[in-house]
Amino acid sequence: MAADSRKEFTAFYTATWDRTVACAFAITGELGAAEDVAQEAYTKAWPRWSSLKNYDEPSAWVRQVATRQAISRWRRNRVARVFLSRSRPPEPVAGPSETTLALVRALAEIPEAQRRAVVMHHVAGFGIGEIAELEGCPAGTVKARLARGRAALAALLGPHPEPTTNGLESSHV
Amino acid sequence: MSDRDPLDTVDLDVAFADLTADVGFRTHAPGADRAIRSARRRRLASAGAALAITAMIAGVVVGGLGLPSNQSSSPVAIPDPLPRAQTFDATAFNEAADGWTQGWTKGASPVSTDLPCAAYDGDLPHPLETATTEFHAGPRIGATLLLERFDSVENMRNSLPGVYPGVSAPEICGGDYRDLPDEIWSGGESVGFEMKDGRTSIYSLVVLHETEIAVLRVAGAGELPEATRERLVFALLADLRT
Numbered sequence: 372m373a374a375d376s377r378k379e380f381t382a383f384y385t386a387t388w389d390r391t392v393a394c395a396f397a398i399t400g401e402l403g404a405a406e407d408v409a410q411e412a413y414t415k416a417w418p419r420w421s422s423l424k425n426y427d428e429p430s431a432w433v434r435q436v437a438t439r440q441a442i443s444r445w446r447r448n449r450v451a452r453v454f455l456s457r458s459r460p461p462e463p464v465a466g467p468s469e470t471t472l473a474l475v476r477a478l479a480e481i482p483e484a485q486r487r488a489v490v491m492h493h494v495a496g497f498g499i500g501e502i503a504e505l506e507g508c509p510a511g512t513v514k515a516r517l518a519r520g521r522a523a524l525a526a527l528l529g530p531h532p533e534p535t536t537n538g539l540e541s542s543h544v
Numbered sequence: 545m546s547d548r549d550p551l552d553t554v555d556l557d558v559a560f561a562d563l564t565a566d567v568g569f570r571t572h573a574p575g576a577d578r579a580i581r582s583a584r585r586r587r588l589a590s591a592g593a594a595l596a597i598t599a600m601i602a603g604v605v606v607g608g609l610g611l612p613s614n615q616s617s618s619p620v621a622i623p624d625p626l627p628r629a630q631t632f633d634a635t636a637f638n639e640a641a642d643g644w645t646q647g648w649t650k651g652a653s654p655v656s657t658d659l660p661c662a663a664y665d666g667d668l669p670h671p672l673e674t675a676t677t678e679f680h681a682g683p684r685i686g687a688t689l690l691l692e693r694f695d696s697v698e699n700m701r702n703s704l705p706g707v708y709p710g711v712s713a714p715e716i717c718g719g720d721y722r723d724l725p726d727e728i729w730s731g732g733e734s735v736g737f738e739m740k741d742g743r744t745s746i747y748s749l750v751v752l753h754e755t756e757i758a759v760l761r762v763a764g765a766g767e768l769p770e771a772t773r774e775r776l777v778f779a780l781l782a783d784l785r786t
Contacts (some may be wrong), residue, residue, distance in 0.1 A: 377580065384576035389568030396567050397560075406571055413579040471566040474559050493560040521556055528559070 398441035412437040477527040485520030632783035640779040653686025657761040669699035753784035
């Protein structure tokens with residue numbers, strides 16, 4: 372029945388919204404844009420709900436769509452951001468905590484491929500194999516991107532580990 | 545995650561968990577209902593049509609979908625009083641289509657009036673009754689009239705994506721669309737719609753009345769003038785009032 376599907380979808384939406392937005396936010400760094408992207412992912416999910424609801428983890432599908440859209444949006448806006456960053460100091464951002472903003476700023480500084488891997492793994496919850504499939508690259512490449520991304524983030528975020536010469540974090544981390 | 549690198553730092557795990565919690569605390573979810581409405585409207589729009597009018601008066605809902613490409617349609621005023629009950633037959637079709645395509649007669653359409661893309665497979669309410677009538681007006685001009693009656697207004701409206709058996713999501717169809725504003729269902733706003741699919745010569749007019757839907761799809765008849773569209777919508781409404 373349509374009413375049952377609607378209830379299921381609403382419960383699914385409510386239960387998974389926060390994490391979906393977090394995935395998009397980790398990429399875009401803008402909460403409003405992240406919410407737009409997340410809502411768009413759920414809008415795409417509803418017509419497929421009769422199939423999606425039978426997936427082991429339908430939320431993974433939504434996070435994947437949101438993450439992809441966030442990356443696409445971030446790419447489109449990158450040129451404008453670079454121009455703005457040269458033209459004026461960054462505007463103070465209200466909302467997320469300093470810790471969160473620091474993490475998002477750090478994410479924005481690491482190479483895009485590493486950022487995608489880190490966000491898909493740590494926020495969206497995808498495994499190495501899933502990311503490799505989504506990215507169309509070998510699992511080894513994903514592992515390397517993750518390792519380098521984490522090392523770079525650790526270096527950017529605080530007085531923690533020092534990267535080794537090959538970009539991988541040292542074993543005491 | 546089972547395959548997380550053992551070198552992963554605890555600090556980063558905590559930082560990402562904090563990020564998720566922090567965003568969750570501050571985010572505002574527009575709601576599942578809004579996502580559902582947007583999806584349904586896009587599905588309707590992907591029929592290769594633009595929502596021309598929608599208004600609610602005295603228990604009557606009239607919706608017109610038309611215009612295939614690169615056009616915005618202007619709202620159609622709701623007739624007051626409502627049109628007299630009259631069956632939509634070949635005579636009514638020709639009267640309404642005056643200034644557009646003439647020579648409509650009942651009979652199998654020589655061309656497909658199905659809309660592009662795969663069928664919708666969602667859990668949509670089923671009509672209590674369905675009737676289909678085909679017309680033709682030349683070797684490559686045809687039309688299909690679909691009438692459906694439901695057990696409730698809610699089910700009728702929830703079934704709207706299903707009145708387009710050839711419709712699927714815009715991202716699959718390749719349709720380019722503008723999202724419809726929420727007010728579309730009660731205000732009478734118009735919206736432009738572009739369809740990349742080559743079969744944009746199919747017009748779809750939809751009229752809703754109480755628990756019934758009338759859908760007229762016309763193929764191969766060329767650009768539909770606004771005045772004709774208005775007359776066709778009224779003629780369909782008159783049919784639903786029989």
